Amino acid sequence: MVDITSLEKKFQERIDSEIKIEPKDWMPDAYRKTLIRQISQHAHSEIVGMLPEGNWITRAPSLRRKVALLAKIQDEAGHGLYLYSACETLGVEREDLIDQLHSGKAKYSSIFNYPSTTWADIGAIGWLVDGAAIMNQVMLCRTSYGPYSRAMVRICKEESFHQRQGYEILLTLSRGSEEQKAMLQDAVNRWWWPSLMMFGPNDKDSTHSAQSMKWKIKRKSNDELRQQFVDITVGQAKVLGITLPDPDLKWNEERGHYDFGEIDWEEFWNVVKGNGPCNRERMAARKKAAAEGQWVKDAAIAYAEKQRKRKTETSRVA
Amino acid sequence: MNQTLLNYILQIADNSLILGSRISEWCGHGPVLEQDIALTNIALDLIGQARSLFQYAAEVEGQGRTEDDLAYLRIAREYRNVLLVEQPNGHFGTTIARQFLFDAYHYPFYKALMNSKDETLAAIAEKSLKEVTYHLRFSSEWMIRLGDGTDESHEKVQNALYDLWPYTSELFVPSETDNSALEMGIGVDLSEVKNFWNEKVDEILKIATLEKPQDGWMQSGGKQGKHSEHLGFILAEMQYLQRTYPGQEW
Numbered sequence: 001m002v003d004i005t006s007l008e009k010k011f012q013e014r015i016d017s018e019i020k021i022e023p024k025d026w027m028p029d030a031y032r033k034t035l036i037r038q039i040s041q042h043a044h045s046e047i048v049g050m051l052p053e054g055n056w057i058t059r060a061p062s063l064r065r066k067v068a069l070l071a072k073i074q075d076e077a078g079h080g081l082y083l084y085s086a087c088e089t090l091g092v093e094r095e096d097l098i099d100q101l102h103s104g105k106a107k108y109s110s111i112f113n114y115p116s117t118t119w120a121d122i123g124a125i126g127w128l129v130d131g132a133a134i135m136n137q138v139m140l141c142r143t144s145y146g147p148y149s150r151a152m153v154r155i156c157k158e159e160s161f162h163q164r165q166g167y168e169i170l171l172t173l174s175r176g177s178e179e180q181k182a183m184l185q186d187a188v189n190r191w192w193w194p195s196l197m198m199f200g201p202n203d204k205d206s207t208h209s210a211q212s213m214k215w216k217i218k219r220k221s222n223d224e225l226r227q228q229f230v231d232i233t234v235g236q237a238k239v240l241g242i243t244l245p246d247p248d249l250k251w252n253e254e255r256g257h258y259d260f261g262e263i264d265w266e267e268f269w270n271v272v273k274g275n276g277p278c279n280r281e282r283m284a285a286r287k288k289a290a291a292e293g294q295w296v297k298d299a300a301i302a303y304a305e306k307q308r309k310r311k312t313e314t315s316r317v318a
Numbered sequence: 319m320n321q322t323l324l325n326y327i328l329q330i331a332d333n334s335l336i337l338g339s340r341i342s343e344w345c346g347h348g349p350v351l352e353q354d355i356a357l358t359n360i361a362l363d364l365i366g367q368a369r370s371l372f373q374y375a376a377e378v379e380g381q382g383r384t385e386d387d388l389a390y391l392r393i394a395r396e397y398r399n400v401l402l403v404e405q406p407n408g409h410f411g412t413t414i415a416r417q418f419l420f421d422a423y424h425y426p427f428y429k430a431l432m433n434s435k436d437e438t439l440a441a442i443a444e445k446s447l448k449e450v451t452y453h454l455r456f457s458s459e460w461m462i463r464l465g466d467g468t469d470e471s472h473e474k475v476q477n478a479l480y481d482l483w484p485y486t487s488e489l490f491v492p493s494e495t496d497n498s499a500l501e502m503g504i505g506v507d508l509s510e511v512k513n514f515w516n517e518k519v520d521e522i523l524k525i526a527t528l529e530k531p532q533d534g535w536m537q538s539g540g541k542q543g544k545h546s547e548h549l550g551f552i553l554a555e556m557q558y559l560q561r562t563y564p565g566q567e568w
C-alpha cells in the first residue's frame with residue numbers, strides 16, 4: 001500500500017530543493033486544485049482583459065497605434081491559450097474551464113471590470129495593469145509547477161513589451177496639448193487604485209497565501225509585490241509629470257520604501273462580487289462570443305468527422 | 319506629381335484599410351480563441367499593407383501629408399474602396415464569405431501587381447502576396463468547413479454568399495484610374511484577375527457543396543467614392559480622435 005504521508009513528504013522535499021513538479025508526477029490533490037484554480041483564473045483574466053482594450057481598436061488615433069494595440073491584444077489571446085494548455089496538463093478541459101467562467105464559478109482579475117473611456121486609458125492599462133501583472137508573473141516564472149512556470153517565461157517577455165508600449169503612449173500624451181495632459185492625468189487617477197488592488201487582499205486577510213508559499217506556487221506575498229510595484233512606479237510617474245492620486249504616498253527613509261494610503265477594500269470586494277462598473281458587460285460579451293461561436297465549432301467538428309469517414313471509406317475501397 | 323499613380327495607390331490602400339478595420343472588430347469576440355487570433359492576424363496584415371501604401375502615396379503626393387493624414391483626414395466621398403469590404407461583419411460565416419470573395423480577388427491582383435513598372439508598388443505587392451496567400455487559404459478552408467459542415471452552417475454561409483454576391487462584380491469593373499494605370503504599365507489587368515477569381519470561386523464552392531449565386535443586378539460605386547451607409551460609421555469611429563483634437567501627436 002502506498003503511504004500518502006511519505007508521498008507528501010517526498011513531494012515537499014522536491015519542492016524545497018527547487019525541482020519542478022511535472023504533469024505525470026504525484027502531487028497532493030489540494031496542490032492540483034490550487035493550481036487549476038489559479039492558472040484558469042489567470043487564463044480567464046487574459047481573455048476578459050482583451051475587452052477593455054479591444055474597445056479602442058476601431059478608435060485608435062493613428063495606424064501605428066492601431067497595429068500595436070491589435071498586436072498587444074492578440075498577445076493576450078495567446079497568453080490565454082498557453083495558460084489553458086498549462087491547465088489542461090492537470091487533467092481538466094478548456095471547455096469546462098470556460099464554462100466555469102461563464103457560470104460565475106471561476107473568477108478573473110477584477111481590474112478588467114473597470115471601463116476604458118479615453119485613449120489615455122490604453123496607455124494607463126499598459127503601464128499600470130500590465131506593469132502590476134508583470135510583478136506577479138516574474139515571480140511565477142519560478143513557480144513550482146513546470147508547465148505553469150514555462151508558460152510564464154514566454155508570457156513575461158511579451159508583458160514587458162506591453163508595459164513599455166503603454167508607457168510610451170502616456171509619454172507622448174505628456175508632451176502633447178493641455179487636453180492630452182488632462183486626459184493622461186484623468187486616466188491615471190482612475191486606474192491607479194484598481195491597479196494596486198490587483199495584488200489581492202492584504203497578507204493578513206489572504207486565505208490561500210500560506211499554503212501556496214509553502215508549495216512555492218507563489219514566492220512572494222501580495223503585500224511584498226504591491227510594495228515592489230509602488231516603489232518602481234513612483235519614479236516613472238515623475239517622468240510623466242503627473243501626480244498619483246494618493247495624498248499619503250511618500251518616501252519612507254527608514255523602511256527604504258514608499259508608504260502609501262489604504263486601499264478601499266469595500267470597493268475591492270464589491271467588484272470581486274460582481275458589482276464593478278463593467279462586470280455584467282464583460283461576462284455578457286464573453287458569453288455572446290461563445291454562444292455565437294457554437295455553430296462554428298459544431299461545423300468544424302462535423303466537417304472533420306465527414307473527412308475522417310471519407311478517408312476510411314477510400315482506404316477500404318483501395 | 320503623378321495623379322494616376324497617387325489615385326491608384328489610394329484605391330488599393332483603401333481596400334486594405336477598410337477591410338482591415340472591419341476584421342479588427344472581431345478582436346476579442348471571435349468564435350474560439352484560435353480563430354480570434356487568426357482573424358486578428360489578417361487585420362494586422364491588411365492594416366500593415368495599408369500603412370505601406372499610404373506612406374508611399376504621401377511620398378508620391380509630395381505635399382507633406384503623412385500616412386495618417388491620408389487614412390484619417392479624408393471625407394467618405396474621397397475613399398475609393400470597393401463596397402464589398404465595407405459590408406458589416408455579420409456572423410462568422412458572413413465574415414468568411416466576404417473574406418473569401420475578396421481574397422480570391424486580392425491574391426491574383428497582387429500577383430499581377432508584382433509586374434508593375436512602378437518598383438515600389440511591385441515591392442509592396444510582393445510582400446503582401448505572401449500574406450494574402452495565407453488569407454486565401456484560411457478563408458477557403460473555412461468556406462469548405464462551413465459549407466460542408468452542419469445543415470445550419472451550410473445554410474448560414476450560403477445565405478451570406480447570396481447577400482454579398484451583388485458586391486462582387488465591382489471588383490472587376492475598371493475605374494478610370496484602373497484604366498490609366500494599366501495604360502501606363504503600373505496597373506493590373508482586371509480581366510485576368512477575374513479569370514482567376516472565377517476559377518477559384520467555382521473550385522471552392524464545389525468542394526464546399528455551396529451553390530454559386532446567379533449574377534443579377536450588381537452594386538457599384540465604391541471606386542468612384544459613392545459608398546454604402548456603412549462607411550460613414552467606420553470613419554466616424556476611426557477618425558474620432560483625429561477630428562476631436564486636430565493636429566495632435568498620438
Ligand SMILES: [Fe+2]
Nearest residue numbers: 046075076079
Ligand atoms: Fe497577458
Ligand SMILES: [Fe+2]
Nearest residue numbers: 076130159162
Ligand atoms: Fe499584457
